[in-house]
Amino acid sequence: MTQVVLVTHGEFGDALLRSAEMIIGPQDGVHSVSLLAGESPEGFGAKLDAALQDVGREDTLILIDLFGGTPYNVAARRVREPHIECVTGLNLPMLIETLMSRDGATAADLAEVATQAGKESVRNLGPLLNK
């Protein structure tokens, strides 16, 4: 099963996973790596490497909070590995759709699922409801 690694400024990755589990139940194979206030890129990189070492050579999708900044800069380099994919803009619908689509999906498949779910989840309700 494709592993999922959440990469965030601060600890909202952990909180987001708990929120997803409120909705779809407990999940295996999800890891969260947080950049703490004052932490160096090297310290963060060491934590990410440890998470990826736990995962080994399994297909892995890294979901990153935002494009740019330390978590992105450190994590995005890993996309050169053939078994690792990365998507930015992590939100709850992206995470839930990703976790529910892991059976038989490669990291590349899941990256497409995550991207589509993330983009489609963003809706401005005023115009949508003809306000």
Add this chain to the structure above:
Amino acid sequence: MTQVVLVTHGEFGDALLRSAEMIIGPQDGVHSVSLLAGESPEGFGAKLDAALQDVGREDTLILIDLFGGTPYNVAARRVREPHIECVTGLNLPMLIETLMSRDGATAADLAEVATQAGKESVRNLGPLLNK
């Protein structure tokens, strides 16, 4: 200044705000309302009403974690109020861009900013980097 209310399953709204503040510094006029495990829609609605009462008649943008589910169902009704707008798919770039664009912006202006920032933040890095 347009007020911002985060509406989420579980407590990742609070965690997301702390992550945004790591990047752009402390923020005023941001409120977070969490649906806790086992909480009724009525209980959640009462907490949201209390947050909106604190805000009063100021322009208010409600950022909702996902389309559907209790937080959405309870919060989206408020979009009928002329001074309230709602956007779904809350993520960190949406929140940061919203908070940095509040000066002189109405809730409707900010809803557009939030929607565009949210959608543009979702990127699949493999194809983007010609993997």
